[in-house]
Amino acid sequence: MENIKFIEKLPASKRELFLKLSLSAVLAIFWVIFLWNFWSKGVYALGFNAAIFWLLLFGLFIFVLRRSGCYLRHDLYWIVPISLIMFSYAIYDNPFLKLVSLLVLPITLGIFYNQAFLSDKKDRLWNFAFILKIITRFFSFLGEIGQTIKLYISLIIPADKTKKRVVLRTIIGLILFLIIAFTVFIPLLSSSDLVFASKVQGIYDWFLKIISLSFVYKLLVFIFLSLLFFSVLTAWSKIFNYQETEVVGQNIDPIVSGIVLGGILGLYLLFLGVQINYLWVGVLPFDFKETENLVKSGFWQLFFLTALNILIYFFTYKKTLPLVQRILTAFTVASLLLLVSAGYRMGLYVTYYGFSYEKFFASYTVVYCTILFIWLISRLFITKRSNIVKFLLVLFLWMYALISVFPVEQFILRTNVALANFKESRIRLFELTMLSPDVLTLVKEYQKNDLLQEQTSYLPRENGELTNKESDWNPWIKRQEEKVANKLWYEKNLLNVIY
Numbered sequence: 332m333e334n335i336k337f338i339e340k341l342p343a344s345k346r347e348l349f350l351k352l353s354l355s356a357v358l359a360i361f362w363v364i365f366l367w368n369f370w371s372k373g374v375y376a377l378g379f380n381a382a383i384f385w386l387l388l389f390g391l392f393i394f395v396l397r398r399s400g401c402y403l404r405h406d407l408y409w410i411v412p413i414s415l416i417m418f419s420y421a422i423y424d425n426p427f428l429k430l431v432s433l434l435v436l437p438i439t440l441g442i443f444y445n446q447a448f449l450s451d452k453k454d455r456l457w458n459f460a461f462i463l464k465i466i467t468r469f470f471s472f473l474g475e476i477g478q479t480i481k482l483y484i485s486l487i488i489p490a491d492k493t494k495k496r497v498v499l500r501t502i503i504g505l506i507l508f509l510i511i512a513f514t515v516f517i518p519l520l521s522s523s524d525l526v527f528a529s530k531v532q533g534i535y536d537w538f539l540k541i542i543s544l545s546f547v548y549k550l551l552v553f554i555f556l557s558l559l560f561f562s563v564l565t566a567w568s569k570i571f572n573y574q575e576t577e578v579v580g581q582n583i584d585p586i587v588s589g590i591v592l593g594g595i596l597g598l599y600l601l602f603l604g605v606q607i608n609y610l611w612v613g614v615l616p617f618d619f620k621e622t623e624n625l626v627k628s629g630f631w632q633l634f635f636l637t638a639l640n641i642l643i644y645f646f647t648y649k650k651t652l653p654l655v656q657r658i659l660t661a662f663t664v665a666s667l668l669l670l671v672s673a674g675y676r677m678g679l680y681v682t683y684y685g686f687s688y689e690k691f692f693a694s695y696t697v698v699y700c701t702i703l704f705i706w707l708i709s710r711l712f713i714t715k716r717s718n719i720v721k722f723l724l725v726l727f728l729w730m731y732a733l734i735s736v737f738p739v740e741q742f743i744l745r746t747n748v749a750l751a752n753f754k755e756s757r758i759r760l761f762e763l764t765m766l767s768p769d770v771l772t773l774v775k776e777y778q779k780n781d782l783l784q785e786q787t788s789y790l791p792r793e794n795g796e797l798t799n800k801e802s803d804w805n806p807w808i809k810r811q812e813e814k815v816a817n818k819l820w821y822e823k824n825l826l827n828v829i830y
Contacts, residue, residue, distance in 0.1 A: 347401050347654070348482070350562055351391070351395065351561060351564060351565075352483065354391050354562040355391075355561040355564065356483075356553075356557045357389070357558050358384070358387060358556070358560055359552075359553045359554075359555075359556035359557040359560060360553060361383075361384055361387070362384060362552075362556055363549045363552055363553045363556070364551075364675055365380040365383075365384070365821050366380055366381065366384060367549065368819070368822065372817075372818075372822070373426070373816055374429040374430050374433075375424065375426065375428045375767075375822070376818070376822050377420050377429055377817070377822070378395055378420060378421060378424075378818065378821065378822045378823045378824040378827070379420075379421050379821050379822070379823060379824065380821040380822055381420040381421075381429075382417055382419075382420040382421035383421075385420065385436065385776070386414065386416035386417050386459070389413065389414065389417060389440070389744050391560075391564065392440070392444055392564065392567075392568075393410065395564060395568045396444070396447055396448075396568070399568060400447070401447055401448050401570075402447070403452075403453075405452075405453055406447055409439075409443035409447075409725070409727065409728060411726045411732075412729050412731075412732030412733075413436070413439060413440060413443070413728070413732070415732040415733070415735060415736050416432055416435065416436060416731065416732050417436065417734045419432065419735035419736050420432070420824070420828065421824050421825060422824055422825050423738070423739075423740070423767075423769050423824060423826060424767040424768045424769045424814075424824060424826065424827070425739055425740055425769055426767055426788045428735055428739065429537070432735060435731060439724075441465070441468075441469045441567065442465055442469075443728070444567055444723065445468045445567050445571055446461075446568075446571065447466070447471070448569065448570055448571040449570065449571045449572065450570075451574060456716070456718055457718055457719075457720040457721040457724075458720070459486065460573045460574055461720070462498075462574055462720070464571070464573040468566065468567065468571065472559070472562040472563040472565070472566040472567070473562075474564045474566070475562040475563075475565045476558055476562050476821045478565075479558050479561045479565070480558060481793075482561070483557065483558070483561075509697040517531055520705055528799060555559060559814075609733060626787055663704060663707055663708050663711070664708060666704060667701070667704040667705070667708070670697065670700050670701060670704060671701070673677055673697065674694070674697035674701070677690065677693060677694055677697060678694075681694065681746075681750075682750060682753075683755065683756060683757050683758075684757050684758060685746070685747040685750055685751070685756075685758035685759075685760075685762075686742075686743040686746055686747055687743070687762070687765075687766075688743075691739060691742075691743055695730070695734060698730075699726065699727065699730050701789065702726060703722075703726060705743060706722060706726075707719070721799055738769070740767060740769040740770050741769060741770055741773055743763065743766070744763055744766065744770045744773055744774070744777075745773070747760060747763060748760065748777060748782055748783070751785065758785070759785060760783050760785050760802075761783075761785065761802050761804070764804070764807045767811070768811040768812075768814055768826070768827065769826055771808065771811045771812070771815070771830065772830040774807070774808060775808065778804055778808075783802070783804060784802075785802060815827050
């Protein structure tokens with residue numbers, strides 16, 4: 332390693348550099364060996380293997396954070412929930428959460444790992460400068476790929492010119508020998524002597540298997556991941572800083588902001604007043620389309636207005652006169668009322684029509700937004716400026732981490748079976764065949780106890796006959812059993828093993 336000149340210019344020790352390069356390559360090999368079936372099986376190939384991979388990769392990042400001297404016990408507030416999300420792959424089959432986690436993990440890791448290298452990170456304000464810097468640093472690994480390639484080449488081929496020539500000549504000689512031997516000499520010798528042919532046939536078949544198209548793909552992915560892991564690790568582990576350019580105080584025109592906030596508040600109050608007759612409905616119409624329109628219109632309000640209200644809050648918080656801040660308080664309370672109203676209708680929707688993935692996570696989003704709005708309202712009565720963006724992201728991280736280790740599908744099935752007993756229920760239990768093997772044992776138990784029977788009086792009919800008679804769970808049970816049986820041992824999860 333002493334001969335690698337450009338390594339000596341790096342601040343990190345040669346041993347630590349070699350360790351990071353080696354571990355990045357080992358993680359790439361692990362992915363290629365144990366996670367390759369992801370291309371054919373999708374998220375159902377992600378079980379113990381995915382959890383171990385994510386936790387090993389995360390461990391490497393935390394190791395570098397500690398070695399840099401930037402790790403604090405305070406960092407556990409983001410390390411713990413990210414670890415829970417990674418560990419969830421070893422618990423459930425839930426395909427929706429596993430797929431979403433593939434997006435959530437790199438994004439949250441990129442945000443919180445980079446901010447961990449901030450000086451004074453406990454008290455730094457996450458403002459627009461922070462957001463722009465994080466986005467820039469997230470993609471900064473692209474600029475490290477060239478140097479990473481040089482580092483890996485230096486590990487394979489010595490920097491000393493004499494040794495480099497020897498290694499290159501050796502590699503060229505081996506490649507030429509293998510090409511000539513397996514294309515010319517071995518076929519000719521095998522055709523002239525059957526005994527020789529039988530002796531070398533195993534070696535010949537093994538070699539052809541090794542240089543198969545699958546092997547080439549795996550080699551390319553291994554090289555790509557090795558470069559990616561080390562480049563990301565290098566880019567994200569640099570000291571992080573930015574300028575807090577926002578001026579705290581009355582730096583927004585109070586007349587303009589007051590008119591805007593007051594006007595929007597008036598519109599919200601008018602909206603609530605006009606719709607008061609059906610915002611707080613006690614029952615829902617039993618026509619599915621009418622019910623769906625009533626509820627989902629409220630949720631389009633929820634998602635759009637919540638984002639808009641948070642942006643307005645962010646732009647005006649602690650930047651206007653006390654009078655405008657009081658208008659902001661009333662504005663935020665009105666926003667919360669809209670949210671609670673939509674949540675109430677969603678509760679009625681679930682009561683009559685049961686949970687699905689969409690309705691479960693929409694309900695969970697209502698809880699998230701409610702907590703957020705209550706916190707935003709409380710901040711208006713505190714003199715010290717609060718870190719809004721940080722709270723928003725940390726709350727999301729923890730709530731997503733908790734839901735990732737929560738038995739979502741079992742909760743949906745148990746709740747729907749219980750609600751289906753109500754006289755006015757419109758729940759179709761058979762629609763839950765979109766669930767994964769997480770509920771396989773539970774479905775078998777419910778079927779045995781005859782708990783999956785549905786009310787049919789409300790179902791559509793034609794000439795007195797039901798137009799949709801599907802209610803046989805046996806094909807679904809067979810498909811889920813096959814999914815579990817087709818998994819390799821390292822692709823399974825705890826529920827697959829226990830049940």
